[in-house]
Amino acid sequence: MNPQAPQDPQENRMTATNTGEQTPGGRDRPPAPDTMRRALTSDLIRLGRIDSHRGGGISPAAVARGYETAWRIADQWLPLARQRRRATSGSKADRERWDALIKAAARPAQPVGRPSFFGLVELAWSVRDLLRTLRDTEPPCVPVAQVAARIAEAIEDGHYPTGASLSPARIAADRNLPVGSVKLALTDLAERKVVELSATGRARITWPGPTDRPQQIADTLRELIAAGAYPPGAQLPVRPVLARNLVCSRPPISAAIRLLIDDGTLICYPGQRPRVRTGHPHTGTKAIVYARAFAQLPDLGGPVDLSDTRIREVVRVTQSWWKARLSPHPATLDHYFAQLVGIARHLMTRAGVSEPCRAAHGDRHQPQGRQKRPEAQVHLDSVIARVTVGATSAAQAAPEHRLWRTACFAAAVHDLLKLTEATGGNATRAS
Incomplete structure (x- = not known):
């Protein structure tokens, strides 16, 4: 869809926003960050006026003018968006984000269908998303690849232990990072099997690999036996009590007990609870x-x-x-x-x-x-x-x-x- 319509006088007064300044040699140079933010904010306000009628009493000509205004705004900022897209090396999620934003806001090559107000609303929202993302990623914004590296470093340092479930907002607050960048970084880390993402967006830390819970429980039971919690010949508590004491579910408890029976720490007769082997050399030592x-x-x-x-x-x-x-x-x-x-x-x-x-x-x-x-x-x-x-x-x-x-x-x-x-x-x- 690519309708062309004459601009009204008010539209003529809305001149295109410059995204760069001319050097004496005629080449563009990036404007100051404050100037860029003001320009993006100004165009966001203009986009808000396009679909402000919410479908009530707007003529087909006004809809066509709205399409043209939204595309003109997008055309001014798409070069910067493509530049940001090229700078996303190291983050597949960030690259895909920019691809989707650019595709949704770009002027189509061929006219498609009849202009509609609802289509205009959708286009305006797409261009808004593009401009907001450009504003949010203005320097000194940390690139998504660096955000992922910082989160991975925090996991490696033990700040986020294996098995922990974290919301993007929690990580963003902890590391002083934008929530949007954290979400994209978590997507990249999920690709690398560092985290698992739930349907709600929470990240469960899986790196450096799934915890061997039965082995951990078996080691803890050995420590308790060495400390005298279960003397020679004493029966272990029933599994529900062990599960409560060790704050875990029953299946890994059963697996841990099998490990201790196999290595001779415990003995188990049919119909009886496992007990510490009499004469075990490490009991209470x-x-x-x-x-x-x-x-x-x-x-x-x-x-x-x-x-x-x-x-x-x-x-x-x-x-x-x-x-x-x-x-x-x-x-x-x-x-x-x-x-x-x-x-x-x-x-x-x-x-x-x-x-x-x-x-x-x-x-x-x-x-x-x-x-x-x-x-x-x-x-x-x-x-x-x-x-x-x-x-x-x-x-x-x-x-x-x-x-x-x-x-x-x-x-x-x-x-x-x-x-x-x-x-x-x-x-x-x-x-």
Whole structure:
């Protein structure tokens, strides 16, 4: 569609916007950024007048003039758009964006059909999109390829851990980048298998590859066995409890248990829960190591709200980050981790365990053949071991694993809170 119609006097007063200045040699030179933005804004206002009638009482001649005005505006800016398109090396998504914008706003080579007001509205919106994108990508705008590189660097540094689900707006706010550029960069990163994009545009971090969750869980269970949480011959908790303790679903729990049965850490008889192999050489050998490492962890160093309501809130927030695969700022995660450490120490004192290192030492050297310790004490020792392992493992974990480790630590703190509540502060009292 390429209607030609004479301009009215008002149209004649709307002179074409210059996108460059003439040098003495007659060549164009780019205008100053402020001049370019003002020119783009002025043409955006002109485009707004074209379809302002919204279909009411506009004549075919006025529609034809509107088409011509929109195309004249587009013609002035298409050379700059093509220049921006040529500068998109390294970003397939950015190149495709400019291709689509240029195609939608360009004057067609052959007239097509009869001019209509609705077609004019669509053309005006296409030209607006072109001009807005030109304005948004004016220097010092960061190229999309560089935006993708910055996001990939943040992922590599562990700022966004593997498995985290992030919105483009969150990344844009974190890195001080335009949301539109972030969306295009995420599309490029999805092509490179660094992220996965959901239907809603959220990005799930997959680089450097899918997490081997069963192996991670198996390693954690080995740590708990070494810390004495599950002594020789003890049965593991049922799978729903393990899933709650390790903040994961049941299938990877089952896969992790199979790994531990295969390597001889666990034994399992038909119809029974898996249990730690009697005589396992590593059971309880690192209890004192974990306890001492926990004692050396720093906490907030100031007052901590130790009300049960606040404790549950800290646990809930920490676990919700992992369950939703969100990525809190590292400083925020550090703050909540320090709160959990302070809370755990307070709950240990409330439970009558003022020095977990001494408790672990005494438990390890308990004489053989003595009367079995009360079940409540065994349960408390298991939870204390989970607390010390969870805290020290989270403190030492790689950035991509720290969120999950902190969620496991929070689960242990929550169980310790429930123990102290159920026994009125004396968790060693028989239930």
